[in-house]
Amino acid sequence: MKLSALQQSYLGRRSNSFRSSGPLDSSSDGAFKSPAAVFWLVLHGLSCLISLLLGFRFSRLVFLLLSTSSTYTSPFHSPTELAKTLDIRSVIPADPVGNVPLPFPNKTATNSRVVVGRHGIRIRPWPHPNPVEVMKAHRIIERVQTEQRLQFGVKDPRKIIVVTPTYVRTFQSLHLTGVMHSLMLVPYDLVWIVVEAGGVSNETASLIAKSGLRIIHVGFSQRMPNSWDERHKLETKMRLRGLRIVREKILDGIVIFADDSNMHSMELFDEIQNAKWFGAVSVGILANSANIDETVVEKRGEEENPRMPVQGPACNVSNMLAGWHTFNTLPFAGKSAVYIDDRATVLPRKLEWSGFVLNSRLLWKDGDKPEWMKDIDTLDGDIESPLDLVKDPSVVEPLGSCGRRVLLWWLRVEARADSKFPPRWIIDPPLEVTVPSKRTPWPDTPPELPSHKKPVIGIQEPIIKHTTKTRTSRSKRRSKRKHDETRTDRRTTGFDKTLQN
Amino acid sequence: MRKWFWGFLFIAFGFVCSIAAERNPRTERISGSAGDVLEDDPVGRLKVYVYELPSKYNKKILQKDPRCLSHMFAAEIYMHRFLLSSPVRTLNPEEADWFYTPIYATCDLTPTGLPLPFKSPRMVRSAIQLISSSWPYWNRTEGADHFFVVPHDFGACFHYQEEKAIERGILPILQRATLVQTFGQRNHVCLNEGSITIPPYAPPLKMQARQIPLDTPRSIFVYFRGLFYDVNNDPEGGYYARGARAAVWENFKNNPLFDISTEHPTTYYEDMQRAIFCLCPLGWAPWSPRLVEAVVFGCIPVIIADDIVLPFADAIPWEEIGVFVAEEDVPKLDTILTSIPPEVILRKQRLLANPSMKRAMLFPQPALPGDAFHQILNGLARKLPHQKSIYLKPGEKILNWTAGPVGDLKPW
Numbered sequence: 001m002k003l004s005a006l007q008q009s010y011l012g013r014r015s016n017s018f019r020s021s022g023p024l025d026s027s028s029d030g031a032f033k034s035p036a037a038v039f040w041l042v043l044h045g046l047s048c049l050i051s052l053l054l055g056f057r058f059s060r061l062v063f064l065l066l067s068t069s070s071t072y073t074s075p076f077h078s079p080t081e082l083a084k085t086l087d088i089r090s091v092i093p094a095d096p097v098g099n100v101p102l103p104f105p106n107k108t109a110t111n112s113r114v115v116v117g118r119h120g121i122r123i124r125p126w127p128h129p130n131p132v133e134v135m136k137a138h139r140i141i142e143r144v145q146t147e148q149r150l151q152f153g154v155k156d157p158r159k160i161i162v163v164t165p166t167y168v169r170t171f172q173s174l175h176l177t178g179v180m181h182s183l184m185l186v187p188y189d190l191v192w193i194v195v196e197a198g199g200v201s202n203e204t205a206s207l208i209a210k211s212g213l214r215i216i217h218v219g220f221s222q223r224m225p226n227s228w229d230e231r232h233k234l235e236t237k238m239r240l241r242g243l244r245i246v247r248e249k250i251l252d253g254i255v256i257f258a259d260d261s262n263m264h265s266m267e268l269f270d271e272i273q274n275a276k277w278f279g280a281v282s283v284g285i286l287a288n289s290a291n292i293d294e295t296v297v298e299k300r301g302e303e304e305n306p307r308m309p310v311q312g313p314a315c316n317v318s319n320m321l322a323g324w325h326t327f328n329t330l331p332f333a334g335k336s337a338v339y340i341d342d343r344a345t346v347l348p349r350k351l352e353w354s355g356f357v358l359n360s361r362l363l364w365k366d367g368d369k370p371e372w373m374k375d376i377d378t379l380d381g382d383i384e385s386p387l388d389l390v391k392d393p394s395v396v397e398p399l400g401s402c403g404r405r406v407l408l409w410w411l412r413v414e415a416r417a418d419s420k421f422p423p424r425w426i427i428d429p430p431l432e433v434t435v436p437s438k439r440t441p442w443p444d445t446p447p448e449l450p451s452h453k454k455p456v457i458g459i460q461e462p463i464i465k466h467t468t469k470t471r472t473s474r475s476k477r478r479s480k481r482k483h484d485e486t487r488t489d490r491r492t493t494g495f496d497k498t499l500q501n
Numbered sequence: 502m503r504k505w506f507w508g509f510l511f512i513a514f515g516f517v518c519s520i521a522a523e524r525n526p527r528t529e530r531i532s533g534s535a536g537d538v539l540e541d542d543p544v545g546r547l548k549v550y551v552y553e554l555p556s557k558y559n560k561k562i563l564q565k566d567p568r569c570l571s572h573m574f575a576a577e578i579y580m581h582r583f584l585l586s587s588p589v590r591t592l593n594p595e596e597a598d599w600f601y602t603p604i605y606a607t608c609d610l611t612p613t614g615l616p617l618p619f620k621s622p623r624m625v626r627s628a629i630q631l632i633s634s635s636w637p638y639w640n641r642t643e644g645a646d647h648f649f650v651v652p653h654d655f656g657a658c659f660h661y662q663e664e665k666a667i668e669r670g671i672l673p674i675l676q677r678a679t680l681v682q683t684f685g686q687r688n689h690v691c692l693n694e695g696s697i698t699i700p701p702y703a704p705p706l707k708m709q710a711r712q713i714p715l716d717t718p719r720s721i722f723v724y725f726r727g728l729f730y731d732v733n734n735d736p737e738g739g740y741y742a743r744g745a746r747a748a749v750w751e752n753f754k755n756n757p758l759f760d761i762s763t764e765h766p767t768t769y770y771e772d773m774q775r776a777i778f779c780l781c782p783l784g785w786a787p788w789s790p791r792l793v794e795a796v797v798f799g800c801i802p803v804i805i806a807d808d809i810v811l812p813f814a815d816a817i818p819w820e821e822i823g824v825f826v827a828e829e830d831v832p833k834l835d836t837i838l839t840s841i842p843p844e845v846i847l848r849k850q851r852l853l854a855n856p857s858m859k860r861a862m863l864f865p866q867p868a869l870p871g872d873a874f875h876q877i878l879n880g881l882a883r884k885l886p887h888q889k890s891i892y893l894k895p896g897e898k899i900l901n902w903t904a905g906p907v908g909d910l911k912p913w
Contacts, residue, residue, distance in 0.1 A: 112688040114807045116663050119744040124832035127752040136839040137722050137758050143843040144777055144850070145718040151527055152716035 149187060154273040159189040159253030161360055163242035165235045166260045167197035167224040168204060170415035173425055175260040176204070180211045182264045188273070191216065191253070193245055195238040197224040203424055216245060226417055227339050232349055235259075236383055239353060243376050247363045255360050257353040257386075261411055268407035271400050272357045277370060278390060279399045282312030283355040285327055286411040287345050310406055311348065312355055313398035321398050326350045339417075346412040351385040354408060357399070358389075370395070528855040529848065533816040539857045540871055543878035544588045547885055550597035551584050552632050554604070558624065562608045573790045574607040574616060575702040576683070576873075577650040579864045581605075583874045599679075599881055600638055600647040604628050607653055618659040622672050622905070623913040625649070625659075629674055643900050644678040645891035648881060651675075652701065654786040656682035658691040661785065666691055673904040677891075679884065681877055683788050685810025692810060697880040700812040700873060703793040705863045711770035712798075722758040723838065724776035724800065725749070726769055727791070728784070729761075742783050745805050748831040749782060756835060773798040777846070778824070778838055782806065793862045796822075799853050801846065803838065805831060813861060813876050815883075822852050 162183060166176060183190055192215045196204050199219035208215055220238050225231055239257055246255060254272055258264060272279060285308065309327055316322035327348050329336070336347045362373045372391045379389070387393045400407050422428075531539055563569055563578060570578060581603040584590055591597050606621040633639035639647065651657045657675050658666035670690045671680070684691055685698035692698075729750035731741040738747035753759040761780070766772065773779055779795040783806035792811070795802040802823040804811070811819045819825075826837055852858065860871040868874045893899065903910060 112686075112808065114686065114689075114743075116667065118739045119828075121738050121744040121747040121751060122829065122832050123748065123751045127755065127832070129756045129758065129835065133835050133839040134758060137835075140839065140841075140843055140846060141720060141722060141777065144846065145720070147847055147850075148716060148718055152714075 154270060157188045157273055159191060159251070160186060160269060160272070161246055161251050161253045161255045162190065162192045162258045163195070163239055163246075163255060164192065164258050164260050165195045165197065165220075165238035165242070166204060168201050169224075169417075170419045170421045171413060172204070172260065173207060173421075176207055178263065179258055179260050180208060180213075182266070183213060183258070184211055185266060186269045188269065189253070190214065191251060193218070193242045195220055195242050197222060197234060197238060206424055216249075218242075218245065228337055228346060228412075236353070240376060240379065240383070243363050246360050247365060247376065250364060251360050253360050254357055255363070256357045259352075259354050259410070261413065262354050263409045263411070265407050267405070268400075271405070271407055275357050275359065275397055275399060277359045277362060277397070278373075278395060279357045279397045280313045280403070281355050281357070281400045281408065282310050282325070282403045282406045283352055284406040284409040285309045285311060285348055285352075286409050287327075287347060308406075311352055311410075312400075312406075313396065313403040315398055315402040319398075319402045321394060321396060324351065325403070346414075348410055348412075349385065351387065352410055353386050354410060356386040356396075358386075527851060529851045531817060531822075531852060531855055531858055533814070533818045538816045538879055538883075539861050539876070541875075541879050541882075542870065543875055543882050546882040547589055547598045547878065548591040548596055549584055549587075549589050549599045549601055549878075549881075550591055550594040550638075551581075551601050551603065552636070554602065554628060554631065558628055559603045559605050562605045566608060566610050568610055568614055569605065569608040571704060572610075572614060572616075573701040573703070574652045574683075576652045576699060576864060577603075577605055577607060579702065579866065580650050580681070580874065580877070582866070583868050587868070587874075587878075589878055594636065594638060597638075598646065598885055598887070602628055602632060602647060602649055604649070606651065606659075615661075616653070618653060618661060620913065621653070621659045622669075622909040623911055625672060626674060626909060627913040641893065642677070642887075642891045643893060643898070644675065646887055648679040648681055648697075649675060650681045650699075652683045652699070654684065655691045656680060656684040656696070657693075663785070669906065672909075674900055674902060676900060679881070683812070684786060685812075685814070686787055686806075687808040687810060689808070695884065697877060698810050698812045698814060699877060700793045700862045701788060701790045702864055703790045703797070703862075705865045708770060708794065708797050708863075713771050713774050717775060719775055719777050721760045721772065721776035723753075723760065723778045723780060723803070723834075724772060725759070725761040725780035725782075726764060726766065726772075728763055731785075741785065743807075743828055745782050745828045745831055746784070748828075749780065749805070749834065752832050753835065758835065770794070770798065773800050776800045778803050780805065781823075783809070783828075792823075796853060796862045797859050799850060801849050801853065803834075805834075812873075813880065816876060816879065817858070817861065822849055822858070824849075 164176075164179065166172060183192060190213055192208070192211075192213050194204065194208060194215060194217045196217065197220050199221065200217055201219075205217060208217065218241065220234075220241060222234060222237075224234060243255070245251075254275055256269075256272060268281065271281065287309070310325055311327055312325055313321055314323045314325050327350065329347055329350075336345050361367055362369050363376060372395050374389055374391060376389070383389070387396070390396070530537065533539075559578075559581060569575060581601075584601055584603075594600070604625060606624055607616040607618070609617045609620055611617060629639065629644070649657070651659075653659060654661045655663065655666035657671045657680050658669050659672065660666040660669055667690050671693060676693070680693055680696040681699055682692075682696055683699055683701045685696075686692055727746075728741070729746045730736065730738045735741040738744060741747070749761065753761060760772075760776070773794060777800065779791065779798075779800035779802055781789060781791045781795060781802045781804050783789075787806035787809045792802050792804070794800075803826060804819075804823050805826050805828060807828050811817070811823075824838070824841065826834060830837065857871050860869060861873060861876050864873050
């Protein structure tokens with residue numbers, strides 16, 4: 001069929017060089033019947049009749065069988081259909097029957113290799129993605145995105161120094177993995193200072209070693225106390241310890257406090273690059289609202305989500321810092337959690353540390369820094385909020401379009417203090433209690449039957465009371481000769497019986 | 502100590518200078534085969550005289566159907582408006598280099614908005630009869646220094662169906678005039694030597710309104726929205742787009758890298774700005790506004806149309822900006838696109854980011870320097886000065902006024 005189509009096109013070109021003026025729709029009249037034309041007409045009529053009987057286009061089937069080409073899975077249509085006129089916008093529908101085949105309607109006077117008319121639809125034999133090419137495409141996308149970031153993203157991105165206080169507990173793995181993965185996605189240089197209460201432990205070390213980031217892991221001698229108040233105080237001390245490390249190692253960049261139970265968005269890291277000296281972002285507080293009445297939840301600011309309280313900078317009309325949104329603890333008075341395992345709401349402080357970022361140069365001993373920054377060596381614990389680090393709170397820069405964008409979320413969820421978890425969350429040695437599954441895929445291998453399997457099958461028993469019992473007893477007797485098992489599976493009993501027959 | 506200080510300062514200065522130099526080439530200059538001409542100013546290089554035709558050729562047609570102002574053939578109307586108030590316009594025909602006839606030949610629309618070309622040849626004939634009888638300039642050269650804007654599917658062949666258009670050929674009386682058309686295909690009857698190919702009209706304000714921040718990462722590899730099978734006119738495929746669009750669908754519908762479908766999303770423009778490659782396959786005609794949209798949104802156009810002639814081909818180096826894929830290579834499209842080295846892709850994106858490139862594809866109102874109107878005038882200016890041979894001796898006639906189908910000769 002491919003061959004005939006080519007022949008048709010060749011014929012078409014030859015005849016058209018004589019500028020034969022007959023347009024396509026005049027083909028039905030005036031064409032004298034050559035034997036080939038008569039033959040095609042008869043064949044076409046026959047295939048139309050068969051199609052009417054069968055209900056589908058019979059000619060397609062014939063050509064599918066005849067077609068041997070591997071590239072063209074959508075077969076070329078018969079020459080009669082090729083000569084079909086398609087009147088695009090006219091009212092008369094295209095007439096599928098009864099057009100005497102005409103030379104291919106290619107009237108280009110010049111030598112164009114582009115042929116007008118019906119072409120085959122080229123489909124390759126395996127039209128599915130090639131995994132190597134998919135990887136190449138992803139690398140191209142990565143490269144384009146890196147270039148975009150270089151051109152339109154932050155100019156001169158600074159290193160990000162993340163300070164995280166942590167300690168070993170059940171939920172540490174949960175929280176720290178989340179923070180770790182967020183940090184692994186950050187497109188800028190990163191240093192992660194992990195301060196661990198209770199000293200450096202292998203648990204934490206093995207967890208964070210998987211990140212591939214540059215980590216400074218230090219231990220803090222005190223252990224994490226059990227009440228939230230004490231805990232917050234200790235965390236503050238641990239953060240100051242982290243800041244002292246920044247000072248000692250003279251790290252240059254932007255310091256951000258990433259508590260291990262917080263959730264950070266990627267836009268946060270882009271936004272804090274805009275901080276000059278001391279910036280503040282809005283933190284969404286996901287306090288456990290299970291115990292709060294609806295009346296208590298009040299709206300804070302017009303643009304904020306009325307349900308989720310937000311801590312952060314508040315701006316006036318001219319986008320200058322005017323005050324602070326803090327967390328209102330009054331509705332929770334007396335109902336908040338005191339100890340770690342309380343089921344009441346865990347409240348944040350007035351202003352959480354994680355909502356503030358500072359330029360590491362503020363922490364250096366010398367170098368030019370603004371005079372409103374207190375020296376961290378002079379402070380010692382008992383800092384309520386990061387604003388105590390500065391003498392004048394009005395120098396803080398509001399970030400995230402003046403605090404309107406919430407870029408991270410605060411949450412404290414902890415298990416009971418005495419909850420057990422396997423060290424490093426590896427189950428080794430394998431657990432001792434094994435429960436077999438109800439059905440094994442291999443009917444001939446006998447499963448082990450512990451005693452509690454009977455109640456499960458007890459549901460079946462009332463229905464098939466007589467037969468099961470008799471069969472059980474029979475199979476018990478018979479199978480005792482073969483194996484020492486009591487099987488109540490009807491399938492297997494049947495199988496056993498056939499074996500013995 | 503002091504020597505070290507000065508040495509350090511010198512090195513720091515050199516370092517800063519080199520960084521600044523590296524930062525700058527985010528876009529690249531565009532020079533085509535005609536040179537660095539996208540920013541040329543045509544004012545002063547040519548003079549255009551606009552014939553005053555009765556409003557039945559232009560204004561009345563537009564009044565009957567104002568949809569003509571926003572469809573992809575609207576370039577003819579905007580070109581007229583631009584020339585009326587442009588500094589290249591002259592009211593003295595004696596000093597004009599080019600003559601423009603404002604006929605809105607594509608403004609006869611069906612209820613669904615598609616232009617019917619059946620009356621256009623008669624309209625053009627009657628207009629030319631008018632200008633040749635009222636002014637002597639047509640007969641002087643038989644139209645060789647006249648230009649017409651024919652943004653039709655197949656240009657001045659005045660038909661939407663390719664076989665019929667090829668049969669008719671370019672309207673005989675327009676054979677000597679310069680045609681400014683959107684259709685371009687090499688070795689095709691409907692493209693004359695010396696025609697100027699222009700981009701189709703795409704609404705500039707709409708596209709500007711839907712721009713997204715430039716740092717939004719481009720995460721779609723290949724993007725296309727449009728028909729693959731024209732079920733009304735060609736249900737089996739193979740006719741529409743010479744089977745190329747159907748081949749794209751059949752080969753890549755399961756490929757996650759290809760975001761292709763027939764949907765009409767409201768975020769079409771935004772999606773294009775998040776894509777690296779945008780397919781621009783042929784349809785019933787090889788050109789489409791997708792090329793303009795791809796250029797404006799910085800998406801590399803993948804042109805699947807054999808022998809196509811792209812807009813302003815002598816001023817814009819399309820080979821370096823877009824990717825050309827032969828129709829027979831469509832099954833290997835994914836191999837072709839993934840094997841382009843990333844540096845080449847980045848270079849293409851830099852060329853596309855050049856603002857003069859985007860401006861050259863648009864028809865803004867009012868006109869801005871470097872836009873498509875100016876590129877058309879630049880193209881016309883590059884054809885000057887006219888050769889002496891176009892001026893006919895008195896009484897000499899070259900064109901055959903009665904050639905063409907009988908239906909065209911009826912008066913309009």
